[in-house]
Amino acid sequence: MATGQRTYLDHNATSPLRPEAAEAVVRAMRLPGNASSIHTEGRAARAEIEGARVSVAKLVGAKAKNVIFTSGGTEAANLALTPSFRRLGQPDAARLFIGATEHPCVLNGHRFPADRVETVRVNENGILDLAWLETLLERAGDERVLVSVQLANNETGVLQPMIEIAQLVHKHGGLVHTDAVQAAGRVPVDLGRLGVDALTLSAHKLGGPKGTGALVLASDQYEIGERLIRGGGQEKNYRAGTENVAAIAGFGAAAKLALTGLAQEAERLRHLRDLAEAHVRRIAPDALVVGSDAERLPNTFAFAIPGLKAETALIAFDLAGIALSSGSACSSGKVKRSHVLDAMGVEPTLSEGVLRVSLGWATTKEDVIRFAEACERVVGTLYKRKASAA
Template sequence: MPSQPIYLDHAATTPVRDEVLEVMQQFFAEIYGNPSSIHRAGRQASVLLERSRETLAALLNARPGEIIFTSGGTESDNAAVRGIALARRASTGANRLIVSAVEHKAVLETAEDLRDRFGFQLDILPVDGEGQVSIDDVASALGDGRNVALVSVMYANNEIGTIEPIAEIGSLCRSLGVPLHTDAVQAGGKLPLDVEALQVDALSLGAHKFYGPKGVGLLYLRSGTPFWPQMTGGGQERGRRAGTENVPLIAAMAKALELAEQERVEEEKRLRDLRDHLIGALLESIEGVRLTGAREKRLPNHVSIVVEGAEAEGMLIALDLAGIAASSGSACASGAHRPSHVLEAIGLPPHLAAGALRFSLGRSTTADDIDYLQKILPKIVQRVRT
C-alpha cells in the first residue's frame, strides 16, 4: 500500500489548489456584497466580478463581454446548445443540429431534447475507431449550411481522451456562416483555449476540472451569435443568465485557470511522459488489454483501456483497496447499467466495454505512483478474471 492514497481520477474532478482556496475564503469573508447592488459593498463585489471576467477573457483571447458565468460545464453546454439553436431557428429558420456521437450527455441529451420536443432535425456524426470525427463527414452533413442552426463537437473526450480537430471544423463552419460550439470542459488547463485560433462561436468550461471549485463555470459566446437565455428572471450577465453571480467561486475560477495556463506547457510535457510510460507498460504487461481513444491525439494526462475478461467494477474495488482511485469512464454516468455510448460509438462490443478503466493523471501524480499502478494492476486483473 502507498503511504498516501493515489488519486488518478482527475478527469472526474480535481482537488482545489491552495492558492485558489485562499482566494475563495477571502471573498466569502470580505467581499459579500451583491454585485447588482449600488451601495459600496455591492460596487466592490461588482468591480471584482468584472476583474475576474477580464482575466478569463484574456486567457481565452476573448472580450470580457463574451464571457457568461454559469454553474458549471453542464449548464454551459445546455445554455449554448439550446440558446443558440432556438435563437437561430427564430432568426433564420434553420432547423438542423449536428453533433458527434461521442459528445458528453450534457450536449447529446440536450440535442435529443431539441429534436423530440421542439422538432429539430438531429444529425449525429459517426467517429472512427479512435473516437475522432472526420472533417469530410462534417462537410457532408453541413452541405451548404443554410438549414443548420448549430454544430457542436467536443474539444477532447472525457472517457477516451481523444482530441477532435476543432480548428478545422471551425474554419469549415465559419465559411458557411454556421455557429460552432465546443464542450472544452476536459481541455481546460490542458490544451490551448484561444477561441480565435479554434474558430469557435461558443465554448464551455467547468472550474472543477482545472483545480477550481465545483459549482461554477463559464460559457464563451462570440459577439453577434444569436442566443436565447435559458435562465430568466433577472438582468445579470447582460441579460443572458439570470441569478446573482457567485463572486467567490468566479474569482476562484479565474485564479485557477490563470495558474493552470501559466504551468500548462511544462505540466503537459511532464504528464505526457508519465501517460506514455503507463500506456506502454500496461499494454506490455497485461494480456488482453487494449487502449481506447487515439494514441497521439489525446489529452496529455489521460489513459483509457479495456481489459478483456475482467469487469470494471471488480477492478476498481480492488484498486481502491490498494490505495488507487480510478474510474471506468465518465463520472456523470456512474451507476449506469448499459455500455458507455462513447465505447459503443468507437465499435467496442459490450463484453469488452464492460472492462473499461480510465486513469487520469494530475499535478500530484508522480513516477512512483505510475510504477506502483503498473506493478499491482496485472495482479488485480488476474484475480478478477479468475
C-alpha cells in the same frame, strides 16, 4: 496525488481543489456585499467576479466581456445549444448536428426538437467523420445549422480537429460550439485560432471549485434569444440570479494557474501518462489502449484488459488505494455501457472492461508507480480468481 494511502487518478471527473483557488473562495466568501449593489461592499464583490472573468477569458484567448458565468459546463452547454443562438441579424438555427461521442450535457441537454437533430459518426479512433459532416451540411441546404463537437473527449482524451471542423461548418453558413471542458488548461485552447463561435468550460476540471463554469462567445456579435434562467439582469441578461461570487473567484484563480506554464505541464503529464501506459502494456501485453492512434490529451488514457470487467476492477483498484474511473462520472455513479466506445466500434466484451486513468496538477511519478504496483496485484488476483472458477 496520494492522500494518506490513497492515490487519486480521476482528474477528468474532478481535479482536486488547488490551494490558491481555495484561498480565493474563502476570501470571496467573507465579502458581505451583493455584486449588483453600487456601495463599496457591492463593488468589492463585483471586482472579484470581473477579475475572474479576465482570467477565464485569457485561458481561452477570448475577451472578458464575452464570458458568461454559469453553474457549470452542463448549464453552459444547455444555454448555448438552442436554435436562438445566432449571429446578430441571423435567423434561428433549423438543425443541430452533434458528434456521436459527445458528453451527455450535449446529447441530452440541447433545446432542439428531436427530429431536427442528427448525429455525426466517428471512426475507430473517435475522430469525427468530416466527409459525413459535409454530406449532412450539404443536405441541409439553406437551413442554418448549429454544430456541437467536443474538443477533447472526457472518456478517451481523443482530440478533435476543431479548426477543420469549424472551417467546414462556416463554409456552409453554420455556427460551431465546442465543449472545451476537458481540454482547457491541459492543451492550448485559443478560441480565435480554433475558429469556433462558442465554447464551454467548467471550473472543477481545472482545480477550481465545483458548481461554476462558463459559456464563452467568440465576440459580442452573437446573441442567445432564449435564456435558460430568467429574472434579473445578471451576466448581461444571459443568466439571471445572484452570482456565486466565491466559486467564480476560485474559478478565476484556477484558470490563471492553469495557463501558467501550460506547455511544461502538458509535457510533464504526457510523460507520466506514457509511463503509466507502458506499465499496463508490460503487465498485460494484450491490453487495448483506446484511441492510441489519435491525438489525445496528455493526461488521459483509457484501457481494457481482456477478461476484466470494469465494475470488478474498479472495486479492486479502490481497495488497493487507487481512484480510477470507467469513463464519465456524470451519470448515476454506476458502471454502464459507454456510448463513446460503442460509437468507436469497440467490441462489447472489451468496452465492458475499459478503465480511465486521468492525471492532473497534483499527480506525481510516485502516484504512477503506486498505480502500476496496484495494477499488477489487481490483474494477478482477478486472473487467478477467473482461472480457479473455470
